[in-house]
Amino acid sequence: MKAGKNTYYLEGIANRDSKVISEIYKDILPGIISWIRQNGGQEDDAKDLFQEMIVSIYKKLKAGEFELTCKFWSYALVVCRNLWFAKIRKTDRISYVEQVDDDRVEISPGMQEEIEQKEQLKLYRKHFQALSESCQKVLSLFFAKVKMAEIAEKMDSSEGYIKKKKFKCKEELVNKIKADPLFAELTEI
Amino acid sequence: MSNERKLDRQLEEEFASDVLDLRKKLDKIQSSEALVEKDNTKGSGKTLKLIFISLAVAASFALVSMLLPQLFTTSSTGEIYASNYEPYPMALNQRGDAEKILNDAIAAYISQKYQVAADAFTELYSQNEDALYLLYAGNAYQASEQYNKALTAYDQVINSADARVVEQAQWYKGLTLLKLNRIDEVQKLFNEFEETHYKYDEAMNILAKL
Numbered sequence: 172m173k174a175g176k177n178t179y180y181l182e183g184i185a186n187r188d189s190k191v192i193s194e195i196y197k198d199i200l201p202g203i204i205s206w207i208r209q210n211g212g213q214e215d216d217a218k219d220l221f222q223e224m225i226v227s228i229y230k231k232l233k234a235g236e237f238e239l240t241c242k243f244w245s246y247a248l249v250v251c252r253n254l255w256f257a258k259i260r261k262t263d264r265i266s267y268v269e270q271v272d273d274d275r276v277e278i279s280p281g282m283q284e285e286i287e288q289k290e291q292l293k294l295y296r297k298h299f300q301a302l303s304e305s306c307q308k309v310l311s312l313f314f315a316k317v318k319m320a321e322i323a324e325k326m327d328s329s330e331g332y333i334k335k336k337k338f339k340c341k342e343e344l345v346n347k348i349k350a351d352p353l354f355a356e357l358t359e360i
Numbered sequence: 361m362s363n364e365r366k367l368d369r370q371l372e373e374e375f376a377s378d379v380l381d382l383r384k385k386l387d388k389i390q391s392s393e394a395l396v397e398k399d400n401t402k403g404s405g406k407t408l409k410l411i412f413i414s415l416a417v418a419a420s421f422a423l424v425s426m427l428l429p430q431l432f433t434t435s436s437t438g439e440i441y442a443s444n445y446e447p448y449p450m451a452l453n454q455r456g457d458a459e460k461i462l463n464d465a466i467a468a469y470i471s472q473k474y475q476v477a478a479d480a481f482t483e484l485y486s487q488n489e490d491a492l493y494l495l496y497a498g499n500a501y502q503a504s505e506q507y508n509k510a511l512t513a514y515d516q517v518i519n520s521a522d523a524r525v526v527e528q529a530q531w532y533k534g535l536t537l538l539k540l541n542r543i544d545e546v547q548k549l550f551n552e553f554e555e556t557h558y559k560y561d562e563a564m565n566i567l568a569k570l
Contacts, residue, residue: 173550187382189388192386198390206470209449222386226379226382229379233378292370295370295374310375311377314373314377315377315378
C-alpha cells in the first residue's frame with residue numbers, strides 16, 4: 172500500500188495533476204504546518220517550504236533523478252524539517268539520513284541543495300515577472316525545450332524573429348539578475 | 361559547474377512553461393485552502409451574528425435573560441481556550457536506533473498521532489521518571505481531548521517540582537481546566553502565577569476575560 176500511495180502521489184506530481192496534488196496538500200501539509208508552528212514558524216512558512224519541495228520533486232522526476240524509498244509523509248517531513256533548520260540557521264541539525272516511524276528517509280545532498288536555493292529562485296522570479304508578457308512566454312517555451320518553429324507558430328510570428336526575441340529576453344533577464352546586489356550576496360554563500 | 365552554466369540551468373529549470381504551470385496550480389491550491397479558511401471565518405462570523413440576534417430576542421423575555429450570563433460564559437471560555445491552546449512544541453531530537461520508543465514518541469507527536477504519542481511518552485516516563493516525558497504525555501492527552509488524563513499527568517509534573525517543566529505543566533493544566541469550564545480552579549491557579557512565570561501575561565489576560 173505504501174508503494175501504491177507513493178506511486179499515486181509521484182505520478183500526480185509528474186503529471187501536474189491538480190486533483191492529486193490537492194490530495195497531497197490535504198494529506199501531508201497539515202502535519203508539516205503543525206511541526207513548523209511548534210518550531211517557531213508560521214503556516215505560510217510551511218506552505219512556502221512545501222511548495223518548493225513539490226516543485227523540486229517535479230524537476231527531479233522530469234530529469235529521471237528521483238526515487239522514493241520511504242513513505243511520502245516521512246520524506247516530506249524530513250525535507251521540510253531540514254529546510255526549516257537551514258532557514259533558521261541551525262545547520263548543525265541538518266541530516267540526510269533519518270528515521271521517521273519505521274521509515275528510513277534518505278535525502279540526497281543535491282536535492283537538499285537545490286531546495287535551499289529558494290532565495291535565489293525568489294530573486295530570479297522577481298526579475299522574470301518584471302519582463303514583458305511576450306518575453307516571459309518566449310522564454311518559458313524555450314526553457315521547456317519547445318522548438319523555435321513551434322514557438323513562432325504559437326506566437327504567430329517568424330522563427331527568425333523569435334530567435335532574436337529569445338536572445339534579447341534572456342539577455343535582459345540575466346543582466347537584471349546579475350545587476351541585483353542580492354545576487355552577488357547569494358552566490359557567495 | 362561554472363556560475364554562468366549554473367545560472368543557465370537554474371533559469372531553464374525554473375521558468376520552463378511546465379514548471380510555471382505547476383507553480384500556478386500550487387498557488388491556486390494553496391489560495392483555495394486559504395479561501396476555505398476565510399470562508400470558515402465568515403461562517404463563524406455569521407454564526408456569531410445569529411447568536412447575537414437570538415440573544416437580543418431572548419433578552420426580551422425575563423426568564424431567558426436570566427440564562428444569558430451562563431450562555432456567554434460557556435461560549436467565551438471555549439473561545440479563550442481555542443485562542444490560547446497550542447500543543448507544547450516538540451523540543452526533543454531524534455536519537456540513535458537504541459532509543460526507538462523515544463524516536464517513535466517524537467515522530468507520533470509531530471505527526472499529530474496523539475494517542476500513540478501519549479502511550480509512548482507514558483511508557484517512557486514509567487521507565488525513567490523524567491517529568492519532561494510526562495509533560496508531553498499530558499499534552500498528547502490534551503490534544504486528543506482526554507482532559508482528565510491530561511490533568512493527572514500535569515499534576516504529577518507539578519508535584520515532581522522539576523523546574524524545567526513545572527511552569528509549562530501549570531499553564532497547560534490551567535488551559536485544560538478552562539476547557540472543562542472549571543473556572544474557579546482556573547482563577548485560583550492563574551492567580552498564583554508569579555510575574556516571572558513564562559505565561560504570566562497570557563494568564564492575566566485570560567483572568568481579565570473570565
